[in-house]
Amino acid sequence: MSLDPSPYDAVLLVSFGGPERPEDVVPFLENVTRGRGIPRERLEEVGQHYYDFGGRSPINDQNRAFLAALRDDLAGAGLDLPVYWGNRNWEPFLADTVREMVADGVTRAACFVTSAYASYSSCRQYRENLYDAVAALGADLEDAPVLDKLRHPFNHPGFVEPMVDATLAALADLPEQVREDAHLAFVTHSLPEAMNAGSGPEGGAYVDQHLSVADEIVERVRQETGHRHRHALVYCSRSGAPHVPWLEPDVNDHLEQLHQDGAPAVVLVPIGFVSDHMEVVYDLDVEAMGTAARLGLPATRAATAGIDPRLVATVRDLLLERAAVERGEDVVRAVVGRWPACWDQCPSGCCPNPRAERPALAGADS
Numbered sequence: 001m002s003l004d005p006s007p008y009d010a011v012l013l014v015s016f017g018g019p020e021r022p023e024d025v026v027p028f029l030e031n032v033t034r035g036r037g038i039p040r041e042r043l044e045e046v047g048q049h050y051y052d053f054g055g056r057s058p059i060n061d062q063n064r065a066f067l068a069a070l071r072d073d074l075a076g077a078g079l080d081l082p083v084y085w086g087n088r089n090w091e092p093f094l095a096d097t098v099r100e101m102v103a104d105g106v107t108r109a110a111c112f113v114t115s116a117y118a119s120y121s122s123c124r125q126y127r128e129n130l131y132d133a134v135a136a137l138g139a140d141l142e143d144a145p146v147l148d149k150l151r152h153p154f155n156h157p158g159f160v161e162p163m164v165d166a167t168l169a170a171l172a173d174l175p176e177q178v179r180e181d182a183h184l185a186f187v188t189h190s191l192p193e194a195m196n197a198g199s200g201p202e203g204g205a206y207v208d209q210h211l212s213v214a215d216e217i218v219e220r221v222r223q224e225t226g227h228r229h230r231h232a233l234v235y236c237s238r239s240g241a242p243h244v245p246w247l248e249p250d251v252n253d254h255l256e257q258l259h260q261d262g263a264p265a266v267v268l269v270p271i272g273f274v275s276d277h278m279e280v281v282y283d284l285d286v287e288a289m290g291t292a293a294r295l296g297l298p299a300t301r302a303a304t305a306g307i308d309p310r311l312v313a314t315v316r317d318l319l320l321e322r323a324a325v326e327r328g329e330d331v332v333r334a335v336v337g338r339w340p341a342c343w344d345q346c347p348s349g350c351c352p353n354p355r356a357e358r359p360a361l362a363g364a365d366s
Contacts, residue, residue: 001317001324001332002323002329003077003079004320004323004324005079005320006323007323007326008109008110008148008319009081009106009107010081010083010106010109010145011070011081011111011112011315012083012085012097012109012110012111013067013083013112014088014111014112014114014129014130015063015088016059016087016088016089016114016115017031017059017087017089018056018058018059018060018089019050019055019056019090020055020057020060020091022054023055025055026047028057029043029046029047030043031089035355046239049278049282050278053282057277057278058276058281059275060087060090062277062306062307063275065306065307067085069309069312070083070312070316073309073312073313073316082104084097084106084109086098088125088126094130094132094133095133095136098133098136098145099136099137101145102140102145107145107146109146109148110319110323111130111147111149112153112319114274116152116153116154116159116272117152117154117209117210117272118152118205118206118342118351119196119199119351120351120352121195122189122206123149123152123350123351124352124353124360127346127362128358128360130149130360130361130362131360131366134147148326149346149362149363150319150322151318151321151322152209152342153311153314154210154212154339155209155212155216156317156336157310157334157335157336158310158311158312158317158334159274159305159311160220160336160337162303162305163217163305164216164217166269166303166305167217167221168225169302170300170301171267171300173300174265174298175265175298177264178264178265178298180227181264182229182263182298183230183258183266183267184214184221184229184230184231184232184266184267184269185232185234185255185266186217186231186232186233186234186269186271187235187269187284187288188210188233188270189235189272189273190237190238190246190248190250191247192245192246192247192354193245193246193247194245194354196247198351198352200350201347201349205351207247208339209339210271210272211233212337212339213271214231214269215338216336229267230263232254234249234251234254235247235248236250236251236288237283238250251268251283252287255291255292255295255297255299259296259297264298265297266292266298266299267299268288268300268301270284270302274304274305274306274311275304275305276303276304280304321333321334345364346360346365348363350363
């Protein structure tokens with residue numbers, strides 16, 4: 001593939017954001033839950049997870065490390081492009097970053113979002129955030145850079161291969177006598193069932209994309225070990241009203257069931273997350289591993305891809321792939337598993353907002 005990044009003159013890392021000190025926690029959660037009418041007392045309760053870690057989410061530090069690695073990767077490939085970073089819910093906010101890009105003269109940026117799968121909260125909501133960031137320029141709107149979201153990376157080998165290696169390493173950390181028959185619990189963030197039903201252009205993409213990744217990892221592990229491990233897709237971090245159906249089973253309920261069924265051990269594989277942020281270090285490392293310990297169920301947790309050089313290089317690959325597409329060239333897209341490479345532009349009606357229709361960038365309906 002050509003090393004020509006044109007028409008892009010910048011890369012924008014788009015992420016969720018997180019508090020960096022105790023006094024940030026409630027304001028951050030207010031940003032996350034804005035419009036839902038959740039009382040401050042409840043936010044204080046939820047915030048305890050962050051207070052247990054000193055009031056600091058790991059996600060911003062992970063993004064800083066990823067930014068540094070990405071800048072090194074691009075420079076090493078001879079690509080002289082600035083890399084910016086903007087968040088949905090905490091500093092640096094996207095609106096401030098886009099304003100900085102305007103001041104720097106950026107005309108068109110490729111956006112890499114740190115959520116790998118299709119759904120409203122992991123895709124379209126970020127597209128709405130991009131729209132809001134540009135709209136915040138007001139009278140300067142005509143100077144705004146074009147912002148193109150890169151395709152979902154869930155089935156790019158640069159994401160899947162680090163997860164295969166992490167799963168093999170976590171299996172190796174189990175006692176030898178339980179390793180061969182250990183179960184794999186592939187974990188991702190739960191969503192309302194209705195949100196999954198609306199994900200992707202035909203619905204159900206969120207779950208099906210995860211299942212595709214899980215199947216690919218299971219097969220790659222079998223090729224390495226000679227064993228096909230029993231496995232399931234499970235969920236963490238459920239929130240919202242109890243009467244609203246969310247994707248199940250919860251990882252803790254799944255561990256209870258494995259114990260009842262006599263499973264000898266389990267590996268938690270966080271395929272829904274690109275780095276060890278709060279849903280991993282609390283929901284899995286504290287809650288789920290605590291459940292396994294209480295049950296006497298041997299358990300390990302696979303690492304996330306984080307700043308694995310293969311994931312970092314994925315951004316470069318997707319950038320050059322999309323640049324070639326925009327120049328009208330044919331490209332061979334790197335992809336593994338049964339899902340094809342995802343769309344460059346989100347189709348009209350893809351991953352709709354469950355509350356009210358809002359404008360969004362980087363899609364056919366932009």
